Amino acid sequence: MILEYFKEITKIPRCSGNTEQMKEFLVNFAKNKGYKVKTDMYGNILATSENPKICFQSHYDMVCIGDYHNIEIIEVDGYLKAKNSTLGADNGIGIAIMMALMDERDDLEFLFTNDEEIGLIGAMNLKLHPKAKKLINLDSEDENIYVGCAGGFDVEITIPTKRKPYFGEVYQLKIDNLPGGHSGVDIDKNYPNAIQEAIKQIKDNWTLLSIKGGERRNSIPKSCEILILSDSKLDFPKITTKGKIIQNSSTIIKLLKTLHHGILGYDKEYNVVSQSMNLAIVNDNKIILSFRANSNEEMKKLKDEIKHLLSFIECEFIIVDEYPAWKPIKSKLAEDYQKISNKSLKVIHAGLEPAILGDFFEEMISIGPNIYEPHSIRERVEIKSIYKIYDEIKEFLSKY
Numbered sequence: 001m002i003l004e005y006f007k008e009i010t011k012i013p014r015c016s017g018n019t020e021q022m023k024e025f026l027v028n029f030a031k032n033k034g035y036k037v038k039t040d041m042y043g044n045i046l047a048t049s050e051n052p053k054i055c056f057q058s059h060y061d062m063v064c065i066g067d068y069h070n071i072e073i074i075e076v077d078g079y080l081k082a083k084n085s086t087l088g089a090d091n092g093i094g095i096a097i098m099m100a101l102m103d104e105r106d107d108l109e110f111l112f113t114n115d116e117e118i119g120l121i122g123a124m125n126l127k128l129h130p131k132a133k134k135l136i137n138l139d140s141e142d143e144n145i146y147v148g149c150a151g152g153f154d155v156e157i158t159i160p161t162k163r164k165p166y167f168g169e170v171y172q173l174k175i176d177n178l179p180g181g182h183s184g185v186d187i188d189k190n191y192p193n194a195i196q197e198a199i200k201q202i203k204d205n206w207t208l209l210s211i212k213g214g215e216r217r218n219s220i221p222k223s224c225e226i227l228i229l230s231d232s233k234l235d236f237p238k239i240t241t242k243g244k245i246i247q248n249s250s251t252i253i254k255l256l257k258t259l260h261h262g263i264l265g266y267d268k269e270y271n272v273v274s275q276s277m278n279l280a281i282v283n284d285n286k287i288i289l290s291f292r293a294n295s296n297e298e299m300k301k302l303k304d305e306i307k308h309l310l311s312f313i314e315c316e317f318i319i320v321d322e323y324p325a326w327k328p329i330k331s332k333l334a335e336d337y338q339k340i341s342n343k344s345l346k347v348i349h350a351g352l353e354p355a356i357l358g359d360f361f362e363e364m365i366s367i368g369p370n371i372y373e374p375h376s377i378r379e380r381v382e383i384k385s386i387y388k389i390y391d392e393i394k395e396f397l398s399k400y
Contacts, residue, residue, distance in 0.1 A: 001103060002386055003080075005096040010071050010088060015064035016118040019043055022060050026095070026112050033102040035110070040127035043114030047102070048131055052109035053400050055132035055361070056101065057353060058094030058139055059116030059123075062086065065180075065215065066377040079372075081380040089381035090374040091116070094138030097390055105397070111135075113353055117218070119321040123356040130360050134333050136393075137354050137366040141185060141374060143385060145337055146366040148270075148328030148347035149355055150184060150292040151299050154217055154280075155306055157287040157317045159251055163244035166229050170209060171236040173198055173226040180215070180222035180376040183278035184292050184350030187220070188263055194224040195279050199256045202226060208249040209241070214281035217290045217321075219375045221280065246284060255313060256282065259289065264302070267294060270328070273349040275302060294347055295325050326355035326364075333363035340396045367392075 014022040023043050030037045030047035038046045045060075066085035074083055081087055098110050109132045114122035116139075140146045175194045195213040202208075206228055213224030228234060229245055246252065256279070265275030274294045281288040289306070293299040303319060310317050328347050338345060354364040369385035372378070 002093070002096045002100045002390060003383070005099045006092055007073060009092055009095060010073060014060055014062050014088070015068065016061040016115050019061050019114055023114065026060060029099060030102065030110065034106055035102065038128055042122050042125045042127070044122045044126055044128055045112040046128040046130060047110040047112075049107050049109060052107060052132040053134060054397065055109040055111055055130045055135050056098050057111040057113065057135055057137050057357070058091045058098055059113045059353065060091070060095050061115050061117050062088035062090065062092060063117050063216065063219070063375045065375070075383070078383055079380040080383060082377070085377055086375065087379040087381065089371045089379060090141065091139045093369055093371070093381055093386055097138055097393070100390065101393070104394075116353060120323050120351060120353060120356055123353040124323065126357070126360070133362040135354060135357060135361040135364040137352055137364065138368050139352055140348055140366040140368040141371040142368070143370055143389065144344050144346045145334055145341065146348050146352065147330055147334050147345050148294065149326040149352040149366070150294050150349045151296060151323055151325030151355060152290065152292040152351055153299065153303065153322035154320050155289040155291065155317055156320055157289070157310065157315050159248065159255070159285040159287075159313070159315045161285045162247045164247060166209060166243065166245045168229050168231050170239055170241055171228045171230060171234045172239045173201060173228065173236045174224075176223040178222040179220075179378070181220045181373055182350065182375045183218050183220055183280065183290055184276070185348065186373065187276045187278065187349065188273050191220050193261045193279055194221040195256065195282055196261050198224040198226055199253065202228070202253055204250050204253050206230065206249065206253070208246045208252070209243045210246070210284055211252065212283055214288070216375070217280045217288055218278070219280070220278060224282070251313065252285060255287070258309070265293070265298065267347065270347040272347050274298060276349065277302075292349060292351070293325060294349065295327060299325065323351055324355050326352060326358065331363040331365070334365050336399070337365055337367070337396055340399070341392050
């Protein structure tokens, strides 16, 4: 039933920030299975039983890119993917697994959180109180057992600028249809960043009419467009447009060239990226950076470093949407699941809700099937991996 449930929820709108129909569906589903259901003002849903030992948790929103208004699921070489859009396997497969468990068990607890993809909003503001003390999160994207994850924060930079009418030829530099990808788990794959690829073709003293690039804070930019004013001929297409020049273009150009997109640190113990920065969005004089680190100490170090760098530039900046790291802990829950699955204990360089939910639970792990290239139109999930994870969960629960 897992794939059937996944295909069913794919028909329901659940883009981050537009999840009301999905919330109503899940509430009704859980009630029909005999679970007691509570919700809070942030869209979180708790479906509980009399005395649950284990709580399963997934978020029910998804990143929507491409033709997501009418997601068409296709099967290719043992994988599910969507035609020209994100699939929503992140975290829709987790939701489908929880629905299937409701079919089979009446002694568990299920926490559905909302708007994870736009800043862990549901988990950060959870007003519900789970009974279980052990949490199994279903939002990791390979078959390992995760016992820690990255925290993160965004930096919003505004460079003061003035505009004035332009006179001269306007040239367009446009980069589009790059791979994109998740700014955490894909940051080590050397996917090109469209903003970075575009800006390195721009000379420091050129005058810009506009520069716009990036799609989401937590995605590697796949597109960027720069309009350049020049009296001399450039090797870019010439266009006709109206607008006003950015008078201090050189400050923006130099800053974008200075910022380092990609890996900033590596954890050899867990063989994972430990610090990174995504040059996420630029909109003329506004720049958004997304930082991740696998410990709160490393996050503080990154904040200090970016503050120091920006102190040399005339700009205003704020740090927003900060969420904590989940420090690796090898709990009994992790060891018990490891005995069943014979898998490694790992740390993931992405945000997981256990980092936020630690105050509610004594022990936590995160598991999931193999999902590749989430947050992009190449997102796909391995079908046999879905059933492998589900069989492991059922065997694990048989011991409790």
